Amino acid sequence: MRKLLAGASALALLTAAATGHAETVAITHAKILTAGPAGEITQGTVVIRDGKIAAVGASAAIPPGARVIDAAGSVVAPGFFATGSELGLVEVGSLGNDATVNAADLGAGFDVQYGLNPESMQLPVARLGGLTSAVVLPRSAYDRSESDEDEADQYTAGPSGDGSRSHALFAGQAAVINLAKGDNILTRAKVGMVAPFGRAGAGVAGGARGAEIVAFKSALQDVRDYMKNKAAYDRAGYRGLALSKGDLEALIPVVEGRMPVIAGVHRAADIREVLKLVRAEHLKVILHGAEEGWMVAADIARAGVPVIINPLDDRPESYEMLGATMDNAARLQAAGVTVALEATGGSSRVRETRYGAGNAVSHGMPYDAALAAVTLNPAKMFGVADRTGSLEAGKDADLVIWTGDPFEPLSQPTAIFIHGAQQPMTSRQTELRDRYKDLSRPLPPGYTH
Known part of the structure; x- marks a missing residue:
């Protein structure tokens, strides 16, 4: 055979x-x-x-x-999703990347679709791990553990010097790609707006979590005011707004509830604040990280909010992650939360996505739920479930033949x-x-x- x-x-x-x-x-x-x-x-x-x-x-x-x-x-x-990856944007991290931007007037307007590299050597490596699609995220400002504090500025989506930094609350717009050999890997652009919360969000708003929430609300109000007064804004007849026109335009789908905010958040208290924020502002949201999500699983489920988590996160790498556990995926799923799984190591190790799913199963997540978490769930979260994510008549033929159980490391x-x-x-x-x-x-x- x-x-x-x-x-x-x-x-x-x-x-x-x-x-x-x-x-x-x-x-x-x-x-x-x-x-x-x-x-x-x-x-x-x-x-x-x-x-x-x-x-x-x-x-x-x-x-x-x-x-x-x-x-x-x-x-x-079905082919698996590399959810929360930087595939096509990062080749050798130490030599630069297209996942971050550090411009004075660009944050939300940053769009990763224009920097994708179909010739990336990492795409075939990921493909051989059974991955056929990826959700590519810009890298959010300061979204690093506390041990990386001295290096935080280089990861900032926005200016690192003095002046207004409210636009850096938004790292930019994500895209879904396919990993097929060829020159057109973009499946769908503008699938979500990445924004850091918790310590990372505080880092772009003056150093305090409360300041970040206020700045975030103010930014959204600026967008709403801009939408009502575009003509006055264009002739410089309107009050000054903290965001550039490019960022204001990019955030319109967010405030209208058409584009989800991909909220980088870790500790339980910050997750609660994000849920309150999006409820008050009538936003769609996807939680990304959520290492302490199991502690507030009922709240997340009640809000109908999906999450992207790394099932191998089980160490208290910072004070935001003291409750990290490998039971997180199982507990969230049991509470009724829609879960997508991502891999450790950015773009270079996304081929290990299936190993993480297998570990989630070994820590209590039902097999079918883990399979959905690397196939249909991310497809639904990012608006491509009509095309891919499951083996159904009429969908794209994105599939893999395995020698055995795809979550078993020896299967190929x-x-x-x-x-x-x-x-x-x-x-x-x-x-x-x-x-x-x-x-x-x-x-x-x-x-x-």
């Missing part, structure tokens, strides 16, 4: 290059984890046609002329499809491995001269 998969891969890639998404593929005899209403299918077939899932089920018919992949003994699952992908196109099973890492594992081969000139 594995030889059949490997032999078919090269042919599939050549065919896809020549015909786009015209190829019809039937993956048969597989255990299918749909992450959708159909749940788990013990043995079934997934049919891919024109880049979409044409059929999925125990009795799905194989279309005439379809290329058949016999996946007996394998598991087919044998085929990856994104938008119905079978992807290369190589990365820079595998190419270097293959280049140097046979030392009898001639070395490059730099090694011999």
Whole structure:
């Protein structure tokens, strides 16, 4: 079976290059984890046609002329999301990145979609971890542990010197990307506005949490006033506003409730304040971090607010995270909170997303809930669930064939499809491995001269 998969891969890639998404593929005899209403299918077939899932089920018919992949003994699952990542924005962090901005008049207006790099070497590495999509976030101001206090300025989305810094309350706008090989990886732009709260928010508002909440409210009021008086603002006939026009325009979808605030927040007390704030301001919000979320899980669930958490956060790395525990995901889910899981290590280690999901299961999160937390839940949170996140007819064919349970570290992908196109099973890492594992081969000139 594995030889059949490997032999078919090269042919599939050549065919896809020549015909786009015209190829019809039937993956048969597989255990299918749909992450959708159909749940788990013990043995079934997934049919891919024109880049979409044409059929999925125990009795799905194989279309005439379809290329058949016999996946007996394998598991087919939706491609995972790298939620809360910097994929496509950061290559080697010490050499700079496109995830942060430090401009005097730009914060909310910063849009990561314009800095995406489809040629990033990190995309194939992530893809080989079973990831087919990513939620790419700008890096928020001061959102670091207290041990990073001396380095805080370099992470600030806004000016680091004197003067008004209210715009730095907003780090910029997030995007959803796909990890397919090609030059167009953007799936949806402007899916959320990143804003730091707690200690991080205090850092951009004068050093106190209370100041940040007041500044945040004032910024939103400026946006509402601007919306009512655009003509006067344009002719300089209106009062001065702390935000630039670019930031004011970018925040209109936020105050109208069309774009969620992705609130970086950690301790329970700060989570309560964020929930009060968004309720008073009629905003949509997604909590990001929420290491002490389990302590206020009932409040989060009652507010209908989803969260993005790292299931491996279990150390009190700062006073904001004294209650961090690996039971966080399970407790939040049990309380009725919609949970998405992210990985440790920014863009370089997002391939470990599945390991985190497996750890969440080992600490009490139901398997189906953990699967949803890396597939359908992030798709719903960021407005792309009509396209991806589960194996359902009509959705993009974003799926992975695994040798076994995808949360088991020894399982490996044998085929990856994104938008119905079978992807290369190589990365820079595998190419270097293959280049140097046979030392009898001639070395490059730099090694011999």
